[in-house]
Amino acid sequence: MGTVQIALSEKSIQKVVKKAIDNFHVTKSGASNGRFRASYNLGVKLHGGTVDLQNNPDEIKISELDVVYDPLNVKLEIDIPEMCVGGFCIIPSPFGGCWLRAPKICIFSANPDISIPINLDGLIESEISGGFKHEIKFFDNPANAGMNEYQAHANNVADKWQLFLKVNWLDFDLIDISDTVGNILDKIIDNFIDGIFGGLPGWAKSILSWILHGISDIIRGILDIVDDIDEWFSDLLGVSFGIFDFILTEVANYFLKKAPLYQLPTPYPIMPGNPPVLLPIKQLGVDIDATEMILNIEV
Numbered sequence: 335m336g337t338v339q340i341a342l343s344e345k346s347i348q349k350v351v352k353k354a355i356d357n358f359h360v361t362k363s364g365a366s367n368g369r370f371r372a373s374y375n376l377g378v379k380l381h382g383g384t385v386d387l388q389n390n391p392d393e394i395k396i397s398e399l400d401v402v403y404d405p406l407n408v409k410l411e412i413d414i415p416e417m418c419v420g421g422f423c424i425i426p427s428p429f430g431g432c433w434l435r436a437p438k439i440c441i442f443s444a445n446p447d448i449s450i451p452i453n454l455d456g457l458i459e460s461e462i463s464g465g466f467k468h469e470i471k472f473f474d475n476p477a478n479a480g481m482n483e484y485q486a487h488a489n490n491v492a493d494k495w496q497l498f499l500k501v502n503w504l505d506f507d508l509i510d511i512s513d514t515v516g517n518i519l520d521k522i523i524d525n526f527i528d529g530i531f532g533g534l535p536g537w538a539k540s541i542l543s544w545i546l547h548g549i550s551d552i553i554r555g556i557l558d559i560v561d562d563i564d565e566w567f568s569d570l571l572g573v574s575f576g577i578f579d580f581i582l583t584e585v586a587n588y589f590l591k592k593a594p595l596y597q598l599p600t601p602y603p604i605m606p607g608n609p610p611v612l613l614p615i616k617q618l619g620v621d622i623d624a625t626e627m628i629l630n631i632e633v
Contacts, residue, residue, distance in 0.1 A: 336632075336633050337630055337631065339629065342627045344385075344386070347595070350595050351396065351595065354589070354595065355380045355396075356381070357593065358588055358593075360377070360581075361375075361376060361378075362577070362580055369413045370410070370412055371411040371412075371446065372574065372575075374407065375405060376403065376580075377406070378403060379404055380401065382398070382399060382400045384396070384398060387622050387623065387625065388465070389624050392468065392622035393465045393467055393502060393622065394465070394466045394468075394499060396465075397463045399461060399463065399464075401462060403454065403455060403456075405453070406454040406458065407453055407454070407455075408570075409449065409450065409452070410448075410450040411450075412446055412447055412449075412450075414442040415442065416440055416442050416443050417440065418439065420436045420438040420439055423436075424436055456512075457515055458510070459508075460509055460578075461507045461509060462505065463504075464505065464585070466499035466500060466501055468497055468498070468627075469497075469499065469590060470618050470620065471496045471594075472494075473493060473496050475492065475494065477489075477491040483601050483612055487599070487601070492599040492600065493600050494597045494600065495597070495600060497594055497596040497597070497618070497620065498589060498593070498595070499590065499593075500589075501586045501589070511567050596629070598618060601614040602615055602633075613633050616632045616633060619632070
């Protein structure tokens with residue numbers, strides 16, 4: 335048994351990792367139930383970041399990796415219990431019933447009463463940083479079933495040793511939720527209030543205003559929106575929807591299962607010919623220091 339070593343520079347590893355980063359894309363959607371319902375449609379890409387080799391322990395560190403939300407659409411729906419005023423009897427009938435009733439006005443009869451679509455593309459900034467150790471896997475290619483090693487090599491379906499990255503640690507940093515989100519919500523609520531009261535006579539507006547004590551406060555109360563709308567949206571996306579945990583899980587699974595940094599076919603062609611000379615590879619090992627990654631190939 336012999337060992338062959340291949341040294342990969344930190345720069346070459348950076349290029350390979352960044353290519354994997356650029357190919358990352360996941361999607362997710364979901365919704366909740368109840369009088370206040372929220373649904374979302376999510377797409378996530380990764381961009382940028384810095385890649386460094388670490389020694390003692392061996393680790394590939396990825397820092398300040400931008401999370402690009404493309405898209406991130408949220409819809410808030412509110413079903414407010416119906417409220418009615420008027421309808422009382424003004425002139426009762428001596429024979430039972432009522433000859434004349436006051437006008438009856440009901441609001442919040444629809445379901446939902448309020449639907450607020452919010453496009454958050456470009457309004458949320460977040461980053462991921464993490465440390466990864468190497469994970470070696472053997473890929474028994476099912477496409478070469480029934481073939482000998484020469485046929486598998488000729489058809490480019492040979493088995494492979496693959497180098498993946500396994501998470502040591504991951505950190506998600508929600509940097510900013512734009513104030514624009516709060517402004518959008520305030521504007522929609524203002525327009526809704528104007529729309530509700532706009533077509534009613536003055537006496538009805540006064541009665542409804544007295545009963546409702548301000549629709550804006552009721553809407554915010556139903557949504558449980560505190561003064562800090564940024565914090566509320568962060569809680570909605572991260573806790574209620576679980577988006578941030580989903581992103582971290584998908585990033586970990588991507589580097590561990592879907593994006594090998596290096597692949598070595600086995601047996602490996604060392605000399606062309608008909609047939610070529612193929613060298614079986616028994617094992618693949620990895621050692622990392624601050625400047626390079628060394629592949630230890632046992633043949």
